[in-house]
Each structure stands twice: as structure tokens, then as C-alpha cells.
Amino acid sequence: MWFIWRMESWATFGGDLLIDLTSGRARGLGLRAALEDALRAAVRDGRLHPGTRLPSSRALATDLGIARNTVAEAYAQLAAEGWLASRQGSGTVVAERGTPSEAGAPTVRPRRAAVRYDLLPGRPDVSLFPRSAWLAASRRALTAAPNEVFGYSDPRGRIELRRALAEYLARVRGVRTDPERILICAGYTQGLGLLCGALRERGVRAVAVEEYGLPPQQQVITASGLDTVALPLDEGGARTDLLAGSGAGAVVLTSAHQFPTGVSLRAARRSAAVAWARETGGIIIEDDYDGEFRYDRQPVGAMQALDPERVVYAGTASKSLAPGLRLGWLALPGELVEPVVRQKELADGQSGALEQLTLAELITSGGFDRHIRRCRLRYQRRRDQLVGTLAERAPDVHVTGIAAGLHAVLQLPPGSLSEGELRHQAAWLGLALQTMSECRTQAAGPAPDAPSSLVIGYGTPPEHAFSAALDALCTLIGLSAPRADAT
Structure with missing residues (x-):
């Protein structure tokens, strides 16, 4: 039979516990053995997590209608096996680090270190969010x-924000658009999905992408029913001259600051992409994911200005403010406004109005510009600290992609650990980071042989933890260094 131990009987546990004695009893087990069997199953299946407090033997015995000694003996047996643990003043709890072995008994295994330092790229320091100004x-x-x-409104978004963005994007990024062609969405991922849905309706079957890029990007494209074609990358950015004959009806480019390599798309290649779009009716999707953050060079204007009727400009507040706002925008060619709006209506109808109004007010009041300047200075200092630390402690590491954005590429010397081994070692050190191979687009096929490279984000760690994060990174690089006597 099933027993549910009710909260009224054991207020200290904090919830209901479902215990099945039926299976054990059906196999001829006694009450104690059946109880042990049921508790093992609950731990093995994950219903009772490590550290979960169990009821006292008296309370459980009362609810199950069995002798208290039976419960106490079952607890003692499971503690001896390593399933449970007794803590002074805390009663009986599920043991830490206990995982079932093939023989059915728990095996104590050391855990990898919890993530202490987040050096994943593409993430801002959310502690910089301008709470007072917002x-x-x-x-x-x-x-x-x-x-x-407070009612239902235009699926394109609030007109106040679309007007503010049209002026801001023209002033800061050189985008040529008007409020009627801007659509507010829940970040870049949703915006890309909306575009893919509209492109599929137009008969597009494949989208060209850079051979290295944001990992979720291809998932969004393929989930929309479209194929992907990979464009090779070099020091001049994506090889847009290969778009002709690729079979793609659209292309996604991070033209101002390629992710993850950090290069800018050369002017000739921008022109080649626009010429391809004009000749074939193709669409260029410009992902300007970190357009506000430039350090050692003049800002690179948006590619969209070359032809607003063939280029979609995609921007987001995720890097400049916070991902949790879920605010992004698309500046659309005229022919795509209606199809993308239709996709937005089907997706979620509209984005949150209050967040839009607040962002519009922040932009028009000048608060957004002040916030960007403050963030730019903070991130530049962090970038300088990263480069300086590596120059001092890991001079053989080649650092690139540092003129803009929130990440850098670290190319390790030949003979270093493989990228898979680096990920494994980083996990033990409590480091969250990304390797270059993890950014490779599936359509590009296997990565060519090359020295191991790390894509390190320097935006996320809070200020007080950044030096320690760099220490951990240097430790990892030291562990990966080729031996001097290696042959």
C-alpha cells in the first residue's frame, strides 16, 4: 500500500513524502526491509536530494502505523550503507555525495568544484544595472x-520606445530607419526566430552563418525549419564573396565585432554582401550584439545603413543593461514588416509595455548614454587587467579580439592541452569558460587542427572577484602549458 506522510504530522519536514512499501512487501520483504527499499529508491530516483531532512523515527512510525524501532533500525542500516547521515541537532538527512553504484549501494565520489568564476563570453556585469536611474x-x-x-497594443511595441530607438540608433550606430519599421521583441533569440519564420514563409530554405558564432543561433535557425550554410572566416571577417551559389536566401553576420574572433567585416566584404542581396533578393541579418562597447578604435557603423531595404538591424539591451529585461529590437526592411509582425502576433502578441516605456524614458532623458559610458570605462579597465595579467604570467598566450566587446580570444601555444581537456580542468578549478570549438557552427563540419583557444568573457565577474578569476585562469593556463622536456 502507499503511505503519504502528511505535513500536519511532521511540521519540521516541510512537505509531503510519498513512501511505497507495496513493492517490497510484494517481494516478501518484512516491514523494515520494505521501508529500507523504499527509501533507497527515493534517493536513487532523485526524489530525496542530498541534505534533505527526514522525519524523526517517532513521527514516521506514527504515520506509517509501524513500530518506532523498525524505523530507527531502517535509518541505522541506511546510514551504515552511506545512503543517510545523522547530524547532531539536525536529525537524519540524505547523505551528501551518495550516488548509487551498479550493485545498488552508494559510492562516495568527489564532486567537481562548483562554479566560482564565470568567464563565459557574451555576459555583462549585471551588478552595473542602473537601478536608481531605472x-x-x-x-x-x-x-x-x-x-x-495596460491593455493590448501594437505587436511592434510601444511607439514611445520605437521613436526613441529610431533616434538613438541613427545617432549612435548610423542606422537608417523610422519607428514604423522597428519591432520590439524579447531579445535577439526571439527576434531571429521571428525573422526565420517570416523568411520561411517567403520561400527561403537555407541561411548562411559564420563558421564560428553564437551556439544557440544555429539551433534557432534549424528549429525554424531552415538549413544552414557556413561561411569561412579569416582576418577580414566572413567570406561574403562565397554567398553567390551557396543556396542561401539570407545570411546572419556579426559585422561590427565578429563573435567570437573579434574581427570587423571589411568594407569590401560588406559591399559584396549587399550586392549579393540586391541581385538575389536575399536578406542580411546584422547582429549588433555589443555595438556600444568600443575601446581602441572608432565605432564601426552599422552595415544596415548601406541598404535598409536589404539589411535587418538586430539590437538588444542584454549587454548594455541586463539579459533579464528581455528587450531587443529589429529595424526591418519595408517588405518584412508585415510578415515579421505576423510572426510576433503568433509568438506572444506583444512585449511588456512598462519595460518599454521605462527604456524609452531612460534613452530620451540621457540616462542610457551615461550608463553606457560608465560601463565602457569599467569593461575597458577589466580588459586591460586581463591583457596585463596574461602578459606577465602567461606571455606565450596570444590574445586577440580585444578592441571591442566583452570577451577576448586566448590562443594557447602549440603542445598545450586539448580544448576538451581544458574544459575538464576548468571544471575542477571552478571556472566556467568557453573554448573556440564550442563556438563552431555545425554546418562548418569538424574544426581544423589548430592550437587550443579559449573565448574568455570579462564582463560577468563582480569587481571584487575579478582578480581571483584571473588567478584561476592563469592557473588553468599553467596546467595546460606544454612540458619543456616534451618530445
């Missing part, structure tokens, strides 16, 4: 907001 902008926006803001 709160003030939110109050002003909410005070001035008409009642219709």
Missing part, C-alpha cells in the same frame, strides 16, 4: 503613461 525613469514613465498602456 527606478526614476520607471516612475516618470508610469506617471505619464495613458491608461491604454
Whole structure:
């Protein structure tokens, strides 16, 4: 029979516990053995996690209608086997690090270190979020907001934000658009999905992508029913001259700051991509994922300005403010406005209005520009600290892609550990990072033989932990260094 130990009987446990004695009893086990069997199964299946407090032997015995000694003896046996542990003042809990072996008994295995330092690329320091400025902008926006803001509205987004973005993007990124062609979405991932849906309706069957890029990008494209074609990369960016004859009806480019290599798309290759789009009716999707952050060079203007009727400009607040806002935007060619709006209506109808109004107020008041300048200085200092630390402690590491953005590429010397081994060692050190091979597009096939490379983000660690994160990174690089006596 099944027994449910009710919360009224054991307030200290904090929830219901489902115990099945039926299976053990059916196999001829006694009550104690059946209870042991049921508790083992609960731990093995993950229903009782390590550290979970179990009821006292008296409370469980009362609820199951069995002798207290039976429960106490079952607890003692499971503790001896390593399934449970007794803690002074805390009662009986599920043992830490216990995992079932093939023989059915737990085997204690050391855990990898928990992630202590997040050096994954593409992530900002969310502690920089301008809470006071955002709160003030939110109050002003909410005070001035008409009642219709709280109802259903234009799936393109609030006109206040679309107007603010049209002016801001023209001023800062050189984008040529108007509010009627801007659509607000829940970040770049949703925006790309909306575009893929609209392109598929137009008869597009394949999208060209850079051979190295954002890992989720290909998943979004293929989930939309489209194939991908990989464009090779070199020091001049993507080989857009290969678009002709590729079979692609659209191409996604990170033209200002290629992810992850950090190069900018050469002017001739930008022109070649636009010429291809004009000749074939193709669409260019420009992912300007970190356009605000430039350090050692003049900002590279948006490619969209070369032909607003053939280039979609995709931007987001995820790097400049915070991913949790779920705010992105698309500046669309005229022919794509209606199809993409239709996709947005089918996806979620509209994005949150209050966040849009707040961002619009932050932009028009100048608060957004002030925030960007503050972040740019912080990230530049971190980049300089990363480069300086590596120059001092790992001079054989070649660092590239540092003129802009929130990440750098670290090419390790020949003979270093493989990228798979580096990931394994990083996990033991509590480091979260990405290797170059993890960024390789599936359509590009296996990566060619090359020295191991790490794609290191320097945006996420809080200020007080950044030096320690660099220490851990240098430790990893030291572990991977080729032996001097290696042959």
C-alpha cells in the first residue's frame, strides 16, 4: 500500500513524502526491509536530494502505523550503507555525495568544484544595472503613461520606445530607419526566430552563418525549419564573396565585432554582401550584439545603413543593461514588416509595455548614454587587467579580439592541452569558460587542427572577484602549458 506522510504530522519536514512499501512487501520483504527499499529508491530516483531532512523515527512510525524501532533500525542500516547521515541537532538527512553504484549501494565520489568564476563570453556585469536611474525613469514613465498602456497594443511595441530607438540608433550606430519599421521583441533569440519564420514563409530554405558564432543561433535557425550554410572566416571577417551559389536566401553576420574572433567585416566584404542581396533578393541579418562597447578604435557603423531595404538591424539591451529585461529590437526592411509582425502576433502578441516605456524614458532623458559610458570605462579597465595579467604570467598566450566587446580570444601555444581537456580542468578549478570549438557552427563540419583557444568573457565577474578569476585562469593556463622536456 502507499503511505503519504502528511505535513500536519511532521511540521519540521516541510512537505509531503510519498513512501511505497507495496513493492517490497510484494517481494516478501518484512516491514523494515520494505521501508529500507523504499527509501533507497527515493534517493536513487532523485526524489530525496542530498541534505534533505527526514522525519524523526517517532513521527514516521506514527504515520506509517509501524513500530518506532523498525524505523530507527531502517535509518541505522541506511546510514551504515552511506545512503543517510545523522547530524547532531539536525536529525537524519540524505547523505551528501551518495550516488548509487551498479550493485545498488552508494559510492562516495568527489564532486567537481562548483562554479566560482564565470568567464563565459557574451555576459555583462549585471551588478552595473542602473537601478536608481531605472527606478526614476520607471516612475516618470508610469506617471505619464495613458491608461491604454495596460491593455493590448501594437505587436511592434510601444511607439514611445520605437521613436526613441529610431533616434538613438541613427545617432549612435548610423542606422537608417523610422519607428514604423522597428519591432520590439524579447531579445535577439526571439527576434531571429521571428525573422526565420517570416523568411520561411517567403520561400527561403537555407541561411548562411559564420563558421564560428553564437551556439544557440544555429539551433534557432534549424528549429525554424531552415538549413544552414557556413561561411569561412579569416582576418577580414566572413567570406561574403562565397554567398553567390551557396543556396542561401539570407545570411546572419556579426559585422561590427565578429563573435567570437573579434574581427570587423571589411568594407569590401560588406559591399559584396549587399550586392549579393540586391541581385538575389536575399536578406542580411546584422547582429549588433555589443555595438556600444568600443575601446581602441572608432565605432564601426552599422552595415544596415548601406541598404535598409536589404539589411535587418538586430539590437538588444542584454549587454548594455541586463539579459533579464528581455528587450531587443529589429529595424526591418519595408517588405518584412508585415510578415515579421505576423510572426510576433503568433509568438506572444506583444512585449511588456512598462519595460518599454521605462527604456524609452531612460534613452530620451540621457540616462542610457551615461550608463553606457560608465560601463565602457569599467569593461575597458577589466580588459586591460586581463591583457596585463596574461602578459606577465602567461606571455606565450596570444590574445586577440580585444578592441571591442566583452570577451577576448586566448590562443594557447602549440603542445598545450586539448580544448576538451581544458574544459575538464576548468571544471575542477571552478571556472566556467568557453573554448573556440564550442563556438563552431555545425554546418562548418569538424574544426581544423589548430592550437587550443579559449573565448574568455570579462564582463560577468563582480569587481571584487575579478582578480581571483584571473588567478584561476592563469592557473588553468599553467596546467595546460606544454612540458619543456616534451618530445
